[in-house]
Amino acid sequence: MKFCMLITVIFFGALPFAALAQDTQDVKTAVERGKLIFEQNCLACHQADGSGVPHLAPPLIKGTFVGGDKEKVIGIVLHGLENVEIKGEYYANPMPSFDYLSDQEIADVLSFVRTSFSNEASEITSEEVTKARADTKTK
Numbered sequence: 001m002k003f004c005m006l007i008t009v010i011f012f013g014a015l016p017f018a019a020l021a022q023d024t025q026d027v028k029t030a031v032e033r034g035k036l037i038f039e040q041n042c043l044a045c046h047q048a049d050g051s052g053v054p055h056l057a058p059p060l061i062k063g064t065f066v067g068g069d070k071e072k073v074i075g076i077v078l079h080g081l082e083n084v085e086i087k088g089e090y091y092a093n094p095m096p097s098f099d100y101l102s103d104q105e106i107a108d109v110l111s112f113v114r115t116s117f118s119n120e121a122s123e124i125t126s127e128e129v130t131k132a133r134a135d136t137k138t139k
Contacts, residue, residue, distance in 0.1 A: 008069060027111065027123050034112025037105050042113075049118030056093035058086050060117045067114060067121035074124065074132040077106050104130040 038046075038123035052059035060066050064086060065073055080097040083090065098106065104126040111123035 006056075027115075027130055030108045030111045030123060031115055032112075033105075034108035034110070036114075037101070037109040038112050041101070042109065045095070048112075048135060052091070053093070055089070056091060057095070058084060058089075058091045060119070064114075064117045067119050070122075070124055070128055071132055071135075073105065073110060076134070077101075077110060078129075078133060080123065081082055082085075099133075102126075103133065 029043065032109060039048075046052050046060050047057075050060035051062075058065075065084075076095065078097060078099045080095045082094040083092055085091075101109070105125045106129045107126040110129075114121035114123065
């Protein structure tokens with residue numbers, strides 16, 4: 001009887017850790033997918049190391065937009081951005097809208113960028129992108 005109780009306690013006590021391990025794996029997988037999307041869609045302007053192109057495409061390294069408000073950075077990917085000033089430097093190359101990407105693809109690429117290039121921001125979920133996309137349509 002004590003053995004059964006011990007097994008039950010161990011099993012149910014381990015569940016939160018199993019969920020945490022699954023969440024960590026899901027984020028890692030999303031970031032890996034995001035890296036591929038970045039290489040296909042973003043690398044030409046923002047460069048492989050996230051350094052950008054002076055006066056054309058802003059760097060993503062310790063990015064103020066990148067690590068900032070999630071809705072704002074999702075909006076930038078969905079709608080593009082023109083003539084932006086970051087840390088006193090102006091970037092004139094317009095970023096096109098990437099609204100043709102799925103919500104999951106946008107979440108993945110933003111999760112990659114927000115956890116790469118010396119950024120330490122939280123990941124973005126497809127649900128957050130879905131909400132941002134819907135909020136845009138109602139405005």
